[in-house]
Amino acid sequence: MSTLELAAAALLGTQLLDAKYSIKHDVLLVQKVVRSAIPYLINCARGRASFWYYFEKSAQRNGSNRAISFPRPLKNPPPIETDSNGVKNYDNQFEVENYTYKELYDIVLRLSYILKNEYGVTPDQTIALDCMNKPIFIFLWLALWNIGALPAFLNFNTKDKPLIHCLKISNVTQVFIDPDCSGPIRDTEPEIRTELPNVKLHYMNEVELLRVIQDRATPKYRAPDHTRRPEDTDSSCCALIYTSGTTGLPKAGIMSWRKAFMAANFFGYIMKIENKSNVLTAMPLYHSTAAMLGVCPSLLTGACISISQKFSATSFWTQAKLCGSTHIQYVGEVCRYLLHAKPHPDQQAHNVRIAYGNGLRKDIWLDFKKRFHIEAIGEFYASTESPIATTSLQYGDYGVGACRKYGGFINFILSFSQVLVKMDPEDENEIWRDPATGYAIRAKNNQPGELLMKILNTKNIEGTFQGYYGNKKATSSKVVRDVFRKGDAWFRTGDLLKEDGDGLLYFVDRLGDTFRWKSENVSASEVENELMGSQAIKGSVVVGVRVPNHEGRAGFAVIEPKDEYLNGTRTDELLGKVYQHAQKSLPKYAVPQFIKIIEQIESSHNHKVPKNQYKNQKLPRGDNGKDVIYWLNRDRYEELTEDSWDSIIKGASKL
Known part of the structure; x- marks a missing residue:
């Protein structure tokens, strides 16, 4: 064998080893960690743990870059245009708003002035944001970081007792409310006034506020460093993001400065978010996926974060095209919605190269990439409160479905x-x-x-x-x-x-009592507690059950009715009371999709209900084919027949 052939063989062997063990990838990632972590720890020791300093530096360095792109849905859009071939054009349904880094920085300083001087926001306060996906959410968030206050991101679907609980446990002093999602908080306002009289509710006039903070005549306020919580360490709280738990009420997960920095720096690096990238998220900003893994990496690198106000399979690719997105965020349900949607004129007219998120199922992984011309899938594992995050950026066929894919060195x-x-x-x-x-x-x-x-x-x-x-x-x-x-x-x-x-x-x-449905975590205990408020049942057990061709688990409630409903003649009345109370007191995604009525819920010797027996409930009629189960058909529960079950599986009937 010649020297040239030996060299070629050696090169091929090296490439094969690197493909299997990701040696080069591991080395580069370790170098990135070392180069970034040491300066960060030094900054923390200097009292500059806040992510504000990284945003400010990025804004000054990338002034002319787009920072935020927002395809705002028109409130009275014109008819969708259709060309001579019958192809629909959805472009006229949106008006794209763009903000450069210089504009964003100036807007944040003007808003900071307003928050400090008109609303009295100080660094020792926790301020709740109740907003849809809009630039105003990010403006408020960054202004609070500038002042040093602690932002708390409310899920705008939350209402009644869970909402009051969220405000109470976080010591919230003021809430800034987007009028477009204010329904739940308005409905709960009397209870808030009674139980939390010192909490100030501010229903924003978005149009007027946007005008004022873009007016150059409005003064700016850049808080002095010594007032921006210089005592904070890397483990100090930078934001509160609420998560469902087994206690029956939401919990305020602490986002640390370290988590924000690591998400921006290391996660952004792995997902190849760079200066010219454009990340489109239709995930709610009140979740850590969009906030920590979408906004923070973009702001750090000088990339553009594009915000979809609400996910829509019909217009998603149009928004990606209009914004010029290179990255999109997903949860598994979103990918399935897009894959099952009819062919869209913009599904290949975009510049998206990387889709990243969690929950993309292995069975549709490659189909999703192929149909929408996606080069790589960035699947990760993380949770709101967890200090653990794993990542996998998958280009070819190897590693399909994995949420962690590193080389041998990093795995060790x-x-x-x-x-x-x-x-x-x-x-x-x-x-x-x-x-x-x-x-x-x-x-x-x-x-x-x-x-x-x-x-x-x-x-x-x-x-x-x-x-x-x-x-x-x-x-x-x-x-x-x-x-x-x-x-x-x-x-x-x-x-x-x-x-x-x-x-x-x-x-x-x-594990446990929390399951995921409609891209949201559902607390089984919370649903069980709320169902009791119907005044028609003695008890209930709520679990998540799998439904073919649907992501996550649908809510399944086993209810033990009060004696007057046991003879079966008042079943419609019973189910009506349960539904009316559930839809009033629970977010839409938490309302049980299926109900089974039994005479008595058995408990074990230690008074715990063995839920596993219900998690594997066979639909539509149980293992013996004799179970009577009801499903939520729009606004009422009706018997789940073989025909209705077939319709659900095929997608003709929506859960």
């Missing part, structure tokens, strides 16, 4: 801090412990196990896991001790994942 390093543990086969919520040692064991390859993250300093849990604002009990419940040795401590994700022989990680399912 992570193996000391991130582990999958075997679960108790009799109770999927409990970690299995070896009777001989009392310690947990690692799950085997391709065996589902709960993902845990090691807490390095057991005397300072908050240094690794900041937990939930004002809820020490819920925070401590996420920490398990004495896992592999006496005295150790680990963060419990509450999620089942599995790892294959190549070190790739795949999401399996959620």
Whole structure:
């Protein structure tokens, strides 16, 4: 073999090794971490942990770059245009608003002046934002960071007791409300006035406010550094994002400055968000996916964050085209909606190269890439409160469905801090412990196990896991001790994942009482508690059940009616009362899609209801074909027949 042939063979061998073990990728990522983390830690020591400084530097460096693009839906749009071939053009349904980094920075300083001088916002306050996806959300958010106040991102669907709870646990002093989503908070206003009389509600005049903060005559305010919480460390709270939990009420997940920085710097790097990138998100900004993994990476690098006010399969690709997006964010449900939608004239007229998010199912992964000409899928695993995040940027056929895809070197390093543990086969919520040692064991390859993250300093849990604002009990419940040795401590994700022989990680399912439906986390306990308010039942069990061709799990409620409804002659009245109360007191996505009526809900010896027996409920009529189950058909529950079940599966009837 000649020298040239030997060199070619050696090069091919190196390429094959790199393809399998991602050596080059690992080296570059480690270099990125080192180059970024050291200056960040130095800045934290100097009292500059706030992400504000990174935004400000980026705004000054990228003044003429687009920072925000917003295809605002027209309130009275003209008819959709159709050409001679019958192809529809949706461009005229939107008016695109663009803001450069210089314009954004100036707007934020003017808004800061207004917040400080007209509303009395100070660094010690928690200010809630109740807004749809609009530039005003980001303007308010950054202005609060400038002043040093703590923003709390409310889910604008929340109402009644859960809403009051959100305001109370976070010590919110003022709420800025978008008029386009103010319904739930207006409905709850009397209760807020009674229970939280010191909380100020501000219904914004968006048009007037936008005019004022773009007027050059409006004064600017850039807060002095010494007033911007210089005592903050990397683990201090930068924002509150609410998450469902098993307590029955939302919890305020603490977003730390470190998490914002790491999301912007490392996650953005892995997803190739660069200076000329344009990231379109239709995910709600009150969730960490859009806020931390969409907005923060864009603002750090000088990229443009494009905001879709509301996801629509009909206009999504039109918005991507109008904004010039290179990246889009998704959750699995969004991908399925787009894939099942009719062919769209703009589905290949866009510049999108990378789609990233979580929950894209393996069975539609490649179809999604092919149909919409997407080069790479960036699937990740993370949760609002979790200190763990894993990533996978997949270009070819290898790694389809994985949420973690690194090389051997990084996998080796992570193996000391991130582990999958075997679960108790009799109770999927409990970690299995070896009777001989009392310690947990690692799950085997391709065996589902709960993902845990090691807490390095057991005397300072908050240094690794900041937990939930004002809820020490819920925070401590996420920490398990004495896992592999006496005295150790680990963060419990509450999620089942599995790892294959190549070190790739795949999401399996959620543990406990929280399930995901319509891109939202649903607390089973919250739904159970609210159903009791119908005054028609003695008790209920709520779980999430799988429905073919639908993402996540649909709400399934097993209800035990009061005695007067047991004879079956008043079933319609019973179901009507349950629905009327549920739709009034719960967000739309949390209203049970299926209901089963039983005479008595059995509990175990320790007074716990064994929910697993309901999670595997076979639809439409149970294993024996005799169960009577009801489904929510628009605004009423009716019997789930074979025909209606077939219609649901085919998508003709919507859940």
